[in-house]
Amino acid sequence: RKEVEQDPGPFNVPEGATVAFNCTYSNSASQSFFWYRQDCRKEPKLLMSVYSSGNEDGRFTAQLNRASQYISLLIRDSKLSDSATYLCVVNNDMRFGAGTRLTVKP
């Protein structure tokens, strides 16, 4: 089993849809988690940290489930500009997931 696993997608959704991605991790001692966004042929950039209590930033909500060892990213009211690959990372292990590709269509 990979240490950090994501559904590669692609997720194709219409504008305005709500979409959710999960990311599972194998190291139960993992302490910190992030979601990064990567546009085609560009470098990854931080989207948001994932806090134990869950956190929200505008249309984006990140949650952590320690018991089942996964983190999630929820995007509400999808925009065309949300089309990208979303990478989860278990920071203390410096392990990135392979990424989930999202395409938002008009």
Added chain:
Amino acid sequence: NAGVTQTPKFQVLKTGQSMTLQCAQDMNHNSMYWYRQDPGMGLRLIYYSASEGTTDKGEVPNGYNVSRLNKREFSLRLESAAPSQTSVYFCASSELAGISYEQYFGPGTRLTVT
């Protein structure tokens, strides 16, 4: 403030050739990293430097060497390139290594080994 810069942006090598990828950051970060990204594999850590003067192996260090030249610069060397090293290479930096510190990435170097 350029952030993290990498040179070159593109490179084609023949099998057996050597080259050094350069990375520099101007954010006064202590920690720097080298990753490779292959289709469907995500980012895999090659080497990292938690602070000036230290380097450690990551997940896929074989075939690579690194040098932390000073606090700003961290280079990655391929001594004898192989086709399996065809990839996109990203350098990153963070204030400190480990938990809770965001990594900032350079624009990447696209390397093809024929």
